[in-house]
Amino acid sequence: MIVGEKMTAITGSAQSAVGRRLGRSGLDLTVEACLAAIADAGLEVKDIDGLSTWPGFAEQPPGFSPVGAPELKEALRLKLNWHAGVSEAPGQFGSIFNAVGAITAGFCRHVLCFRVLTESSSAGKASVMGQGERVDGWSKYMVPFNALSAANWTALFAQKHFDCYGTTREQLAQIAINGRKNAALNPKAIYRDPLSLDEYMESRMISSPLCLYDCDVPVDGATAVIVSHIDAAADLRRPPLRIEAIGSAHNSRYSWFQFDDLATQALRDAAQMMWQRTDLKPADVDVAELYDGFSFICLDWLEQLGFCPVGEGGRFIEGGERIALDGELPLNTNGGHLSAGRTHGFGLLHEACVQLWGEGGARQVGGDPKVAAVAAGGGPLGGCMLLTSSQ
Amino acid sequence: MTRTLPVVNEDEVLFWKGGADGKLHFPQCRQCQYIVHPPAPVCPQCYGRELGETTVSGEGTVATFTINYQPWVPDMQVPFTIAIVALNEQDDLRLMTNIVNIPPEKVEIGMRVSVVFEVCDEDIYLPLFEPMKVSV
Numbered sequence: 001m002i003v004g005e006k007m008t009a010i011t012g013s014a015q016s017a018v019g020r021r022l023g024r025s026g027l028d029l030t031v032e033a034c035l036a037a038i039a040d041a042g043l044e045v046k047d048i049d050g051l052s053t054w055p056g057f058a059e060q061p062p063g064f065s066p067v068g069a070p071e072l073k074e075a076l077r078l079k080l081n082w083h084a085g086v087s088e089a090p091g092q093f094g095s096i097f098n099a100v101g102a103i104t105a106g107f108c109r110h111v112l113c114f115r116v117l118t119e120s121s122s123a124g125k126a127s128v129m130g131q132g133e134r135v136d137g138w139s140k141y142m143v144p145f146n147a148l149s150a151a152n153w154t155a156l157f158a159q160k161h162f163d164c165y166g167t168t169r170e171q172l173a174q175i176a177i178n179g180r181k182n183a184a185l186n187p188k189a190i191y192r193d194p195l196s197l198d199e200y201m202e203s204r205m206i207s208s209p210l211c212l213y214d215c216d217v218p219v220d221g222a223t224a225v226i227v228s229h230i231d232a233a234a235d236l237r238r239p240p241l242r243i244e245a246i247g248s249a250h251n252s253r254y255s256w257f258q259f260d261d262l263a264t265q266a267l268r269d270a271a272q273m274m275w276q277r278t279d280l281k282p283a284d285v286d287v288a289e290l291y292d293g294f295s296f297i298c299l300d301w302l303e304q305l306g307f308c309p310v311g312e313g314g315r316f317i318e319g320g321e322r323i324a325l326d327g328e329l330p331l332n333t334n335g336g337h338l339s340a341g342r343t344h345g346f347g348l349l350h351e352a353c354v355q356l357w358g359e360g361g362a363r364q365v366g367g368d369p370k371v372a373a374v375a376a377g378g379g380p381l382g383g384c385m386l387l388t389s390s391q
Numbered sequence: 392m393t394r395t396l397p398v399v400n401e402d403e404v405l406f407w408k409g410g411a412d413g414k415l416h417f418p419q420c421r422q423c424q425y426i427v428h429p430p431a432p433v434c435p436q437c438y439g440r441e442l443g444e445t446t447v448s449g450e451g452t453v454a455t456f457t458i459n460y461q462p463w464v465p466d467m468q469v470p471f472t473i474a475i476v477a478l479n480e481q482d483d484l485r486l487m488t489n490i491v492n493i494p495p496e497k498v499e500i501g502m503r504v505s506v507v508f509e510v511c512d513e514d515i516y517l518p519l520f521e522p523m524k525v526s527v
């Protein structure tokens with residue numbers, strides 16, 4: 001099997017300021033992250049010959065994707081062999097997968113990939129669907145029933161998992177509690193005060209079984225990574241982080257309510273594909289950064305990526321020891337989306353790089369981690385990667 | 392309940408407005424009888440291009456549900472139940488919908504339900520579901 005992604009590596013990664021209502025433009029934040037990522041790789045702006053982003057500029061929902069590829073190209077006057085800002089892809093890492101394709105096709109050597117959100121500054125214009133006159137397109141079979149938020153749609157999967165496997169709120173709570181513990185060690189995290197199981201259990205319901213602490217927090221912030229051809233990565237500032245394997249498969253219905261197994265999501269297929277493209281096994285993973293826009297999505301990734309048997313996720317995370325910073329599978333070491341903010345997968349990708357480069361500071365995973373699993377997306381979106389620092 | 396209604400395109404009239412007769416209707420492949428939802432100009436099973444119509448029983452099962460407590464928009468009355476209902480006629484024929492005429496906390500996965508329509512503007516008939524009446 002040709003595994004083209006092994007010819008690529010992440011060579012630089014950076015994040016802008018991340019916070020609530022920063023009052024800065026999306027482009028301002030994007031430029032901050034992108035220039036820092038280019039410098040982090042030891043490159044200059046003129047070395048960038050590809051540009052990739054997901055989902056590209058979007059007017060709606062407010063702050064969801066305020067900057068597209070052309071706008072950044074203009075701001076930095078990039079000379080590009082290839083660029084793409086596309087929304088129809090297997091999840092938030094679609095931009096990375098596209099970059100890998102462009103590099104292995106020989107279009108580019110160094111592709112700048114970014115994701116920016118200004119959802120906090122745009123708050124008030126709440127991020128729910130169907131506030132127009134009429135709804136059309138992919139959400140039209142959900143919105144008329146007042147299933148307006150991804151919290152509702154994800155809750156349906158969570159409830160099915162609870163029903164099929166006996167998963168409990170006490171168990172699911174550990175995703176949020178673990179994130180909060182790690183966030184205490186991350187100066188850039190949004191919520192850093194400890195979260196107790198009692199506080200979680202008593203918090204208000206949003207859409208059962210998901211409560212307030214199962215839902216992430218919108219922020220303003222940009223993240224950028226440089227994906228390079230391995231031949232162009234050797235002499236740069238940092239040890240390249242090879243993209244060992246990618247999972248981007250999607251084999252069932254493209255729908256929030258017609259997926260064949262309602263106790264999981266499209267991420268199932270992506271996870272399966274990733275392990276088919278590597279000799280590494282789940283036990284080889286030293287740190288996991290798995291999408292937790294809603295806590296249940298993270299639990300689903302844990303199971304489908306094989307860190308525990310399907311259906312055992314609740315019992316796997318119970319008590320929180322296994323997923324703690326000093327546990328067998330340190331999880332969402334920056335606090336995740338739940339406590340460090342909705343950087344939409346890219347914050348977790350950045351954190352994986354930070355950990356593999358040994359720069360996690362107070363939250364650095366011990367034992368010199370060499371393999372990271374990163375995953376983004378829920379519902380019909382799902383994409384994942386293995387990154388490795390070993391040569 | 393305040394609702395945002397769908398744009399009803401030509402091929403969707405059957406679903407969104409067909410409930411005027413109290414029944415649920417779907418496009419169906421003439422060749423293999425597969426029920427196609429949402430509407431499409433091809434059968435995804437046999438790729439046949441001739442689609443007719445079928446009327447289903449309107450009965451199904453709650454595949455999963457959630458009780459929404461968050462008033463996402465002004466005037467939203469909470470709590471209410473959102474569910475995915477699997478219709479009897481075909482394994483993968485499912486609708487996102489609301490379960491009505493039962494308190495949210497009584498809804499369960501596996502509950503048998505049947506369709507009941509909410510009449511909206513422009514003759515849109517929203518298919519909602521209520522617990523099946525026990526027959527004697």
Ligand SMILES: [Zn+2]
Nearest residue numbers: 420423434437
């Ligand atoms: Zn057919």
